[in-house]
Amino acid sequence: MDYRLLADRYGTPLYIYDFDYMTSRYETLKNAFEGKKSLVAFALKANSNLSVIARFAALGAGADCVSYGEVKRALIAGVPKYKIIFSGVGKRDDEITGALNDDILFINCESEAELDRVEAIAQSLAKPARISVRVNPEIDAKTHPYISTGLKENKFGVDIPTAKRLYIRAKNSPWLEPVGIHFHIGSQLTDLTPIAEAADKVAELARSLIALEIDLKFFDAGGGIGVTYKDETPFTPSQYAKTIAQAINGLDLTIVCEPGRFLTAGGGVFLTRVLYEKRMGDKRFTVVDGAMNDLVRPALYNAYHRVEAIGKSGGESLCDVVGPVCESSDFFAKNISLPSVDRGDLLAVHTAGAYGFTMSSNFNTRRRAAEVAVENGADRLIRERETYDDLLASEVKLLNAAR
Numbered sequence: 059m060d061y062r063l064l065a066d067r068y069g070t071p072l073y074i075y076d077f078d079y080m081t082s083r084y085e086t087l088k089n090a091f092e093g094k095k096s097l098v099a100f101a102l103k104a105n106s107n108l109s110v111i112a113r114f115a116a117l118g119a120g121a122d123c124v125s126y127g128e129v130k131r132a133l134i135a136g137v138p139k140y141k142i143i144f145s146g147v148g149k150r151d152d153e154i155t156g157a158l159n160d161d162i163l164f165i166n167c168e169s170e171a172e173l174d175r176v177e178a179i180a181q182s183l184a185k186p187a188r189i190s191v192r193v194n195p196e197i198d199a200k201t202h203p204y205i206s207t208g209l210k211e212n213k214f215g216v217d218i219p220t221a222k223r224l225y226i227r228a229k230n231s232p233w234l235e236p237v238g239i240h241f242h243i244g245s246q247l248t249d250l251t252p253i254a255e256a257a258d259k260v261a262e263l264a265r266s267l268i269a270l271e272i273d274l275k276f277f278d279a280g281g282g283i284g285v286t287y288k289d290e291t292p293f294t295p296s297q298y299a300k301t302i303a304q305a306i307n308g309l310d311l312t313i314v315c316e317p318g319r320f321l322t323a324g325g326g327v328f329l330t331r332v333l334y335e336k337r338m339g340d341k342r343f344t345v346v347d348g349a350m351n352d353l354v355r356p357a358l359y360n361a362y363h364r365v366e367a368i369g370k371s372g373g374e375s376l377c378d379v380v381g382p383v384c385e386s387s388d389f390f391a392k393n394i395s396l397p398s399v400d401r402g403d404l405l406a407v408h409t410a411g412a413y414g415f416t417m418s419s420n421f422n423t424r425r426r427a428a429e430v431a432v433e434n435g436a437d438r439l440i441r442e443r444e445t446y447d448d449l450l451a452s453e454v455k456l457l458n459a460a461r
């Protein structure tokens with residue numbers, strides 16, 4: 059990848075995505091389920107650029123959405139409605155209505171109260187709702203607490219006895235059609251054991267529901283497959299697929315998985331330019347033109363991203379790579395060894411293809427970065443850099459209205 063050329067062509071800060079990598083990740087995972095009925099539903103929140111979604115859609119992927127906005131994106135990008143799943147703890151009435159009108163595959167319900175709303179809205183639309191219930195299997199996924207979701211203290215899903223009751227309720231309602239069962243215990247999982255335990259527990263519940271003539275069709279094992287940022291050694295797709303298949307052995311269910319990070323993280327680089335080198339006593343800071351508003355993972359999770367000084371070597375010393383935002387958490391790396399760099403040099407922040415752009419903001423009235431796709435050696439702009447006019451447009455209207 060010629061980072062200098064891309065930086066000159068599109069400016070910095072810049073997200074660059076390797077579509078060949080993303081394609082091969084999808085195919086590796088999909089092929090791991092060979093011989094089983096499966097749907098790999100890309101979790102849009104990891105990277106929801108329309109071109110990224112369209113790439114996966116063309117390969118046959120579905121979409122896992124956590125807002126109605128994401129359902130819209132999936133449809134616009136070309137994901138067929140029968141491959142779209144809508145999850146999330148707090149769906150508004152208009153979101154549920156939208157999803158039912160769009161006739162998506164199923165809505166994942168995360169509480170009894172939410173199941174009530176889905177039922178009422180389905181009745182008002184005279185359209186039975188295909189649903190699944192998110193089961194919280196109460197298993198410690200052993201990941202960062204902010205991305206761990208399978209414990210009682212987390213806000214996600216319902217416990218197993220409640221789930222059973224909700225399925226029986228749904229079966230007896232003319233407006234609810236329970237077609238799936240779902241769990242998702244966390245993100246960036248590198249140990250297969252908690253996934254195996256969760257899958258076994260949820261599969262056991264599925265067996266008891268099927269015995270009650272609840273006609274389940276989908277076993278949705280969520281996302282969470284971990285990737286290597288630094289020195290993690292995650293399980294392989296084939297180990298993962300085997301584990302899920304084993305849990306539902308003998309059941310006629312389509313396996314659904316919802317990978318986000320696995321598909322896109324390693325295919326993304328965040329490219330930023332050095333503005334200044336700064337020393338305070340012994341401390342070296344490399345100040346760059348990207349910031350926490352562009353890539354918040356270091357600030358939010360203390361996440362590690364490898365930083366590479368493009369085309370530089372020699373004069374290594376420890377430094378913090380920091381952005382211009384007025385927060386001490388505005389850093390990309392701390393105490394890393396970096397060659398000496400000059401103004402204008404490029405730094406590549408690696409493994410930034412998931413939860414990078416999608417978590418970006420306009421904090422400090424900074425324009426959000428551009429995004430570029432590279433495929434077969436050709437680069438294409440897939441999101442223009444925001445302009446100051448874009449950024450202020452809605453506020454100007456409010457000022458006019460108040461006059």
Ligand SMILES: *Cc1c(COP(=O)(O)O)cnc(C)c1O
Nearest residue numbers: 101245246281282316317318319
């Ligand atoms: C976030 C999320 C995912 C994707 O998680 P990754 O760790 O990116 O694979 C999948 N399913 C649900 C319900 C989620 O909330």
